[in-house]
Every structure is written in C-alpha cells, then in structure tokens.
Amino acid sequence: xxxxxxxxxxxxxxxxxxxxxxxxxxxxxxxxxxxxxxxxxxxxxxxxxxxxxxxxxxxxxxxxxxxxxxxxxxxxxxxxxxxxxxxxxxxxxxxxxxxxxxxxxxxxxxxxxxxxxxxxxxxxxxxxxxxxxxxxxxxxxxxxxxxxxxxxxxxxxxxxxxxxxxxxxxxxxxxxxxxxxxxxxxxxxxxxxxxxxxxxxxxxxxxxxxxxxxxxxxxxxxxxxxxxxxxxxxxxxxxxxxxxxxxxxxxxxxxxxxxxxxxxxxxxxxxxxxxxxxxxxxxxxxxxxxxxxxxxxxxxxxxxxxxxxxxxxxxxxxxxxxxxxxxxxxxxxxxxxxxxxxxxxxxxxxxxxxxxxxxxxxxxxxxxxxxxxxxxxxxxxxxxxxxxxxxxxxxxxxxxxxxxxxxxxxxxxxxxxxxxxxxxxxxxxxxxxxxxxxxxxxxxxxxxxxxxxxxxxxxxxxxxxxxxxxxxxxxxxxxxxxxxxxxxxxxxxxxxxxxxxxxxxxxxxxxxxxxxxxxxxxxxxxxxxxxxxxxxxxxxxxxxxxxxxxxxxxxxxxxxxxxxxxxxxxxxxxxxxxxxxxxxxxxxxxxxxxxxxxxxxxxxxxxxxxxxxxxxxxxxxxxxxxxxxxxxxxxxxxxxxxxxxxxxxxxxxxxxxxxxxxxxxxxxxxxxxxxxxxxxxxxxxxxxxxxxxxxxxxxxxxxxxxxxxxxxxxxxxxxxxxxxxxxxxxxxxxxxxxxxxxxxxxxxxxxxxxxxxxxxxxxxxxxxxxxxxxxxxxxxxxxxxxxxxxxxxxxxxxxxxxxxxxxxxxxxxxxxxxxxxxxxxxxxxxxx
RNA sequence: GCCGAAGUGGCGGAAUGGCAGACGCGGCCGACUCAAAAUCGGUUGGGGCAACCCGUGUGGGUUCGACUCCCACCUUCGGUACCA
Numbered sequence: 001x002x003x004x005x006x007x008x009x010x011x012x013x014x015x016x017x018x019x020x021x022x023x024x025x026x027x028x029x030x031x032x033x034x035x036x037x038x039x040x041x042x043x044x045x046x047x048x049x050x051x052x053x054x055x056x057x058x059x060x061x062x063x064x065x066x067x068x069x070x071x072x073x074x075x076x077x078x079x080x081x082x083x084x085x086x087x088x089x090x091x092x093x094x095x096x097x098x099x100x101x102x103x104x105x106x107x108x109x110x111x112x113x114x115x116x117x118x119x120x121x122x123x124x125x126x127x128x129x130x131x132x133x134x135x136x137x138x139x140x141x142x143x144x145x146x147x148x149x150x151x152x153x154x155x156x157x158x159x160x161x162x163x164x165x166x167x168x169x170x171x172x173x174x175x176x177x178x179x180x181x182x183x184x185x186x187x188x189x190x191x192x193x194x195x196x197x198x199x200x201x202x203x204x205x206x207x208x209x210x211x212x213x214x215x216x217x218x219x220x221x222x223x224x225x226x227x228x229x230x231x232x233x234x235x236x237x238x239x240x241x242x243x244x245x246x247x248x249x250x251x252x253x254x255x256x257x258x259x260x261x262x263x264x265x266x267x268x269x270x271x272x273x274x275x276x277x278x279x280x281x282x283x284x285x286x287x288x289x290x291x292x293x294x295x296x297x298x299x300x301x302x303x304x305x306x307x308x309x310x311x312x313x314x315x316x317x318x319x320x321x322x323x324x325x326x327x328x329x330x331x332x333x334x335x336x337x338x339x340x341x342x343x344x345x346x347x348x349x350x351x352x353x354x355x356x357x358x359x360x361x362x363x364x365x366x367x368x369x370x371x372x373x374x375x376x377x378x379x380x381x382x383x384x385x386x387x388x389x390x391x392x393x394x395x396x397x398x399x400x401x402x403x404x405x406x407x408x409x410x411x412x413x414x415x416x417x418x419x420x421x422x423x424x425x426x427x428x429x430x431x432x433x434x435x436x437x438x439x440x441x442x443x444x445x446x447x448x449x450x451x452x453x454x455x456x457x458x459x460x461x462x463x464x465x466x467x468x469x470x471x472x473x474x475x476x477x478x479x480x481x482x483x484x485x486x487x488x489x490x491x492x493x494x495x496x497x498x499x500x501x502x503x504x505x506x507x508x509x510x511x512x513x514x515x516x517x518x519x520x521x522x523x524x525x526x527x528x529x530x531x532x533x534x535x536x537x538x539x540x541x542x543x544x545x546x547x548x549x550x551x552x553x554x555x556x557x558x559x560x561x562x563x564x565x566x567x568x569x570x571x572x573x574x575x576x577x578x579x580x581x582x583x584x585x586x587x588x589x590x591x592x593x594x595x596x597x598x599x600x601x602x603x604x605x606x607x608x609x610x611x612x613x614x615x616x617x618x619x620x621x622x623x624x625x626x627x628x629x630x631x632x633x634x635x636x637x638x639x640x641x642x643x644x645x646x647x648x649x650x651x652x653x654x655x656x657x658x659x660x661x662x663x664x665x666x667x668x669x670x671x672x673x674x675x676x677x678x679x680x681x682x683x684x685x686x687x688x689x690x691x692x693x694x695x696x697x698x699x700x701x702x703x704x705x706x707x708x709x710x711x712x713x714x715x716x717x718x719x720x721x722x723x724x725x726x727x728x729x730x731x732x733x734x735x736x737x738x739x740x741x742x743x744x745x746x747x748x749x750x751x752x753x754x755x756x757x758x759x760x761x762x763x764x765x766x767x768x769x770x771x772x773x774x775x776x777x778x779x780x781x782x783x784x785x786x787x788x789x790x791x792x793x794x795x796x797x798x799x800x801x802x803x804x805x806x807x808x809x810x811x812x813x814x815x816x817x818x819x820x821x822x823x824x825x826x827x828x829x830x831x832x
Numbered sequence: 833g834c835c836g837a838a839g840u841g842g843c844g845g846a847a848u849g850g851c852a853g854a855c856g857c858g859g860c861c862g863a864c865u866c867a868a869a870a871u872c873g874g875u876u877g878g879g880g881c882a883a884c885c886c887g888u889g890u891g892g893g894u895u896c897g898a899c900u901c902c903c904a905c906c907u908u909c910g911g912u913a914c915c916a
Contacts, residue, residue, distance in 0.1 A: 223910095555910080556910090631845060634837095706855090780897045
C-alpha cells in the first residue's frame with residue numbers, strides 16, 4: 001500500500017527523459033543557442049567538432065567526440081565569450097552509392113533521410129549547436145562553393161590534370177579508393193586490384209609543402225604535428241645528372257635516335273657519389289622503353305608487366321627479395337667518368353624523387369643486397385672508423401671519412417655532402433635540392449555521389465572552367481550510377497553535352513566528381529556565413545570568426561583532413577579571404593571509444609552500443625557525463641555498459657540533495673567546511689574543464705555530492721552554506737549536464753536560464769584550511785600522520801612529529817641528520 | 833623495420849618529484865522488504881592476530897623521497913611501409 005507521501009516522493013523522482021525533452025523544447029523555441037556574429041562586450045570564440053558523415057545512425061563515437069566538446073563550448077560561454085559551436089553533415093561519398101546498389105534507394109534520398117534522422121539524434125544530446133548555421137555538403141547551395149574553390153585553385157595554377165594510376169577492379173569494372181582495397185584485393189568482390197592509368201585532376205599541395213611543414217607554433221598535440229611532418233617528409237640532398245651513353249651509330253633497331261642526353265637521380269647521400277656501381281630506374285620510368293637494348297627487351301618487358309600487375313599485393317611484404325632486370329644500357333658518372341649499368345627494379349618508386357636511384361652498395365642496405373645478388377662491385381668510399389681496407393660484410397650507412405673519392409679524399413662525410421653537391425652545381429651536373437614525400441592531391445573520383453568538377457573541354461579552347469555565375473554544375477538526379485567502367489556522369493548525354501563558355505561551340509563537361517575531402521576542407525569557413533548566396537562567405541563573417549579557436553576530432557584525420565584543410569586555408573589567405581595563416585589555432589585529438597570487449601565497435605563483432613538506447617535508459621545528461629567520466633578524453637577506451645550506473649546514481653543523489661535537503665538551520669556546525677569544499681571543487685572543476693580533464697572534473701563534483709549526502713544523513717546543515725553550495729553545483733553542472741542543471745536552477749528559485757549565467761568566481765580565502773594532516777616519514781617510510789596548523793613552521797611540525805609515539809619509536813637511539821619539510825604535505829626525518 | 837602513445841587493485845581510472853589506488857564499477861557485510869529489484873549505510877590492493885612487510889610491465893640508476901626523472905629491455909595499441 002502506497003501512501004500519499006510515497007506517491008508524492010515518487011512523482012518527484014529524477015526522471016531525466018521528461019525534463020530533458022521539456023528543456024530541449026524550450027531552448028529550441030526560444031533560440032537560446034542562436035549565436036549572433038557580434039555581442040556587445042563579448043569576445044567571439046569559435047569552437048568546432050568534426051561534422052559526421054551521413055552514415056544513418058549516430059554512433060557512441062560521435063557522442064564521445066561531441067559531448068565533451070559541447071561541454072567545453074558551454075564552459076567558455078559561461079566565461080563570457082560569444083561562442084560559435086556549429087554542426088553540419090559531410091554528405092557526399094561512396095557509402096551512399098553502395099547503399100543505393102544494395103537497397104535500391106537513390107543516394108540523395110538515402111543521404112537526406114539519414115540527415116533527418118541524425119539531426120534528431122544530435123538534438124537529443126542537448127548541445128549548444130546553432131542549427132541556423134547547419135551545412136550539408138551535398139546540397140547545391142553548398143557544393144556550388146566547393147566548385148567555386150576548384151575554379152579558384154585552377155586559376156591559381158593549383159589544379160592540373162595528369163595521367164596517374166588509379167586502383168581498378170577488373171571484375172566490378174570500377175575504380176576504387178585506397179580504403180576499398182584490402183590486401184591488394186577489391187573489398188567487395190575480392191578480385192586482385194590493378195593499377196590503371198587515366199587522366200586525373202590534382203591539386204598542387206606540394207607548392208605549400210614547406211609552409212605546411214612548419215607547424216611548430218600551433219597549439220596542437222605534439223604527436224599529431226609530428227605525424228604531419230613525417231607525412232610531408234622533407235629530405236635534403238642533391239639531384240645528380242648521369243650522362244646517358246648513346247647507342248652505337250649502327251645501333252640495331254629499337255633504340256631511338258632521340259635519346260635524351262642524361263638521366264637524373266635524387267640522393268640524400270651525395271657524399272657517396274664516387275661509390276656508384278649501378279643505376280636503377282623505376283619500371284614505369286619513361287626512359288625505360290627508349291634505352292633498353294634489343295637483347296634485353298623481352299626480359300625488361302616481362303618484368304614491367306609483372307610489376308604493373310602485382311605491385312599492390314607484393315608491396316605489402318617489405319622483406320621480399322630485391323630483384324631487378326638489366327636494360328643493357330649504360331650511363332656515365334660525371335665525377336669518375338666510369339660506365340654505370342642501368343637496371344630496373346620495382347623497389348624504386350616512380351612517384352618519388354626522379355623515379356631513378358643511383359646504386360651505392362657499400363653505403364646503402366638495399367643497394368648492398370641488390371649488388372650481392374647480381375654480383376656488382378661494392379667499393380668502399382666512406383671509411384668507417386677503424387676500417388682497415390677489408391671488404392664490408394654489410395652496408396656502412398654511418399658517417400666516416402671519404403676514400404677513393406679523388407679530390408674529396410680525407411674529408412668527413414658530413415662535410416662532403418655539401419661540398420660535393422656544391423661541386424655538382426658548379427660543374428652543371430646537378431646540385432643541392434630538397435624532396436618531399438608529400439604528393440600532390442588526387443581529387444578526381446570516377447563516381448556519382450560527389451560534387452561535379454566544374455570544367456569543360458572545348459575542341460578549340462581546350463580546358464575551360466565553368467564561369468562562376470553559372471555555378472553550380474548541378475549533379476543530375478536521374479543517372480545510372482551502377483559501375484560500368486566509366487564515370488557515371490559520362491553516361492548522361494544531357495549532362496555531358498554543353499557549349500563552350502568562351503566560343504559557344506559544342507563542348508563536353510568533365511564527368512569526374514571531387515574527392516569528399518574537398519568538401520570538408522572548407523566547411524568550417526562556411527559556418528560563419530552559411531547562407532551567403534553571393535560568396536562562399538563574406539569577409540566580415542570571416543573576420544568575426546576565423547580562424548577556429550578550438551577544433552576537436554579524431555586523430556585518424558591527422559594527415560589527410562587536417563593537412564588538406566591547412567592547405568585550403570593558406571590558399572584562402574593568398575586570395576585575401578581569411579585572417580591569419582592557419583585554420584585551427586588549437587586542436588585536440590580525442591581518443592577512440594571501443595566496445596565493451598575492448599575492441600573496435602562493429603556490427604560484425606556484435607559489440608555495438610547504440611547511443612539512443614543509452615539516452616532512453618539513463619538520460620542524455622547521464623550518458624554525456626559517463627562518456628566524460630570513463631577516462632582521459634585523449635585516450636578513449638572501452639564503453640562498459642555496467643559502469644554507467646555509477647553516474648546515474650550520482651545524478652540521483654544530486655537531485656535528491658536539492659529536492660529533499662536536510663533541515664536547514666542558521667549557523668549550524670560544518671557550514672564553513674561545506675563552503676570550503678564547494679569553493680575548492682569550483683576551482684578544480686574550472687581548472688579541469690579548461691584543461692579538458694573532464695573525468696577528474698566529474699569526480700570532484702561527485703565528492704562534493706558525497707559530502708552533501710553525509711549532511712543529509714546527519715539530518716541538518718547550515719542554511720546559507722547549503723544554499724550557496726546547491727547554487728554552485730547547479731552552475732558547475734551546466735556545462736556537462738545541461739538539462740538537470742537547468743531544472744535544479746529553476747527549482748532553487750533562480751531565473752531562466754542557467755545557461756546564461758556567468759561561471760562563478762571561487763573565493764580563494766575560503767579554500768584555505770586551518771589545520772592540515774601531514775604525513776611523517778622516517779627515512780622515507782611513512783610512520784604516522786599528524787594534524788597541525790596549516791601555517792606551522794618546520795620546527796613546530798618537527799616537534800609535533802617527535803611527540804608521536806609511533807614516530808618516536810623509530811627515532812630512539814638515532815641521530816636526525818636531515819629534515820625535509822613540505823608544508824601541508826609531508827615531513828621526512830632522515831636518521832642515522 | 834621506423835615513428836608515436838601507453839603499461840597502476842578483479843575492472844575503468846586518480847596522483848607528473850612528497851601519504852599510491854581519489855572518483856566510479858564489481859565484490860563482501862548490513863538496513864529497508866514476505867521476497868527480489870531499486871535505494872541507502874559500512875567495507876574492500878596482497879600477506880600477517882598484530883607491530884609490520886610487500887606492491888605502479890622487467891632490470892639497473894639518480895634522490896632524504898620515484899607511478900612520476902635517467903639508461904637498457906619486454907608487452908600492447910596507433911601511424912607508416914622499400915621515400916633513395
């Protein structure tokens with residue numbers, strides 16, 4: 001039998017879903033999170049979390065990325081900033097096409113339905129997203145400007161076409177992105193992927209390589225900056241020309257008479273140039289066909305064929321044998337006048353340096369192995385320390401002294417690098433140069449669901465960009481996008497056939513679409529002015545918000561997205577569109593959330609936790625807080641479905657403390673201690689939020705709640721201290737748990753809204769304790785704890801310690817030779 | 833192989849030169865209940881009756897004092913893959 005009192009208590013239980021729905025509705029109705037471009041007396045601050053791909057369902061990982069990010073944005077709001085925290089959708093991309101092939105839904109319909117669904121899920125988070133600035137990269141209003149970017153890059157000479165290899169699946173009849181190639185095979189059908197050369201569009205990101213390399217001053221995690229530097233991979237060395245030996249005048253057919261006069265290599269070791277005994281070209285090197293002599297031609301061609309087919313799979317094994325084929329041709333080392341045989345081998349990459357390498361077997365491990373296998377000489381030119389002239393058993397790649405190097409004999413190798421490079425330049429045989437591992441960015445996709453590349457090919461005028469006032473080039477809806485071996489857009493006559501913008505004659509549109517990384521390279525520049533129809537964004541909006549003050553996202557984007565976005569921003573800067581040089585002043589990489597079993601969440605493993613279920617069961621505040629509580633944000637970790645109950649219990653205790661307080665009496669004992677704890681907690685929570693240490697911030701609030709719970713158990717508390725503490729707790733809860741904070745704020749007689757309050761100031765004087773417990777050690781071993789005045793001198797502390805029997809026991813018969821006193825912490829007596 | 837991050841109770845983690853294990857999960861004991869769940873309270877690193885001893889991946893070092901700093905090694909995770 002339930003009494004009225006029971007029923008009343010039950011009705012006033014913490015019911016997260018009810019209050020969350022109610023407050024979300026009110027916040028939305030009153031546009032609480034609408035962010036104006038300027039607010040009198042407030043500084044603008046741009047917080048950004050990476051927007052989701054429109055996969056159809058929000059994942060726990062999205063919550064893990066966004067909830068702490070929202071907490072941070074809310075904290076800075078309370079600290080008096082006008083914070084922009086927008087959200088949108090990365091909506092172009094392959095999964096939409098795959099879903100279409102599988103389920104028979106059009107990619108656009110599939111994507112739009114997913115956006116609807118995901119927007120609803122995002123709203124259940126109760127975040128401060130300003131939805132009036134939402135972007136959808138697949139909407140013509142957005143991709144019009146993605147195309148505009150392409151045209152700007154083209155006009156700047158930063159977009160160009162060249163022949164390049166793409167992954168090709170011969171069974172599915174389609175090109176594949178790198179991530180669709182698993183162990184050299186097609187992800188879908190398992191066929192061995194080939195490399196097929198085709199005309200493709202590239203962005204000249206390498207023009208900015210040097211500037212992109214210099215990321216030292218960014219407030220980013222060091223490991224991310226390092227990853228980018230390694231990815232860009234600057235290496236200093238020399239380019240060296242070798243004279244090509246011309247074929248004999250009576251040369252049997254096959255060798256052309258238009259042979260270039262030289263072949264160039266890049267080396268980081270010009271100091272070893274006197275030790276060259278062979279030369280290796282990449283199998284794809286353009287010179288190969290020209291220089292190969294007739295008797296070697298069959299072997300060379302067979303090798304090139306095999307290399308073209310097998311590269312992807314074979315390259316997975318780094319340890320495989322280095323094999324090559326002799327072309328029959330020779331070149332001449334200018335420095336020595338020696339003839340050098342020219343080989344081809346697939347360990348030389350066509351796409352790095354000059355696609356050709358000089359072989360110095362004595363001083364390079366790969367060259368050493370290669371020379372041993374083919375019986376090529378291995379002369380030592382860098383003498384290792386203590387070298388006595390015997391043949392080497394392994395390549396010596398360390399520094400040493402030059403020998404058998406003519407005019408450079410006796411020079412230290414470190415010095416010889418520069419000297420020989422300079423000498424080459426002086427003789428016109430090459431010279432010092434810098435190479436980057438970074439390649440130009442291939443942006444062509446032979447795909448349907450992307451922004452069409454806004455270019456037209458005219459038989460007379462050549463390549464002509466679509467005039468800006470004719471953008472967007474609309475992606476047609478009614479197109480056959482099943483893979484046929486060609487870009488889907490090329491099958492649409494209506495799309496392809498157009499007229500030349502310059503001469504008006506019939507012309508053809510480009511039918512490739514753009515890499516989706518392009519859409520995400522500038523979306524953060526669009527949020528500040530998301531509805532501008534005349535420009536990608538206006539300069540006032542750019543000045544108001546850019547660059548982004550705080551970006552957060554996963555470190556899987558360290559080298560692709562984050563590098564492309566930096567590249568775009570520098571281009572935008574050079575066009576005079578944005579302030580500063582870098583898009584993201586501060587970046588933080590959150591960790592990855594794993595399944596309860598500690599492995600990546602995936603449907604096939606059956607360890608997926610659905611955020612909607614968690615919200616339904618525990619409430620959004622609880623789910624948010626738990627994601628922040630489970631560990632340091634940058635580490636991520638397993639999502640333990642059982643531990644969240646602890647956070648739920650905590651929020652219930654908070655609720656009960658506020659709605660059902662102990663008897664409040666004036667000047668009750670313990671008031672001072674409660675205020676001390678409340679202000680100490682406030683100081684710590686502010687500090688922790690600023691440092692993104694959400695887990696310890698939540699833990700500190702739990703401790704405060706536990707102290708309040710003890711007062712409830714005791715039955716009474718000091719009225720003023722209790723009310724102050726409850727108010728502070730509601731304010732501290734506002735960033736991580738916005739709904740319960742709003743409800744408790746209202747219930748304690750405060751006005752709407754807690755989210756428009758300032759972050760409270762803690763009072764440092766209140767935090768100081770009168771007495772403090774100090775650990776007493778003897779020879780570094782803990783013997784007792786004593787309670788002394790916070791301000792106690794060393795002498796006083798020592799006297800108190802010696803008065804302790806447990807300490808005295810370890811002092812008898814000993815002499816104190818040293819005293820270490822750390823006020824408020826520890827006293828260590830060193831005895832002998 | 834190279835580069836990076838990390839190894840602490842049964843579990844997630846806290847402490848970045850000063851009391852190891854905050855906070856939470858789980859366990860155990862108790863209250864409420866006919867009972868269970870929920871809730872609340874107590875307790876919980878290991879060993880020992882206790883004094884005390886042992887304990888932060890392993891081995892060494894620096895220090896009055898080391899999870900924390902240094903050297904060597906092991907393991908796990910992430911990035912990268914013949915870059916000349």
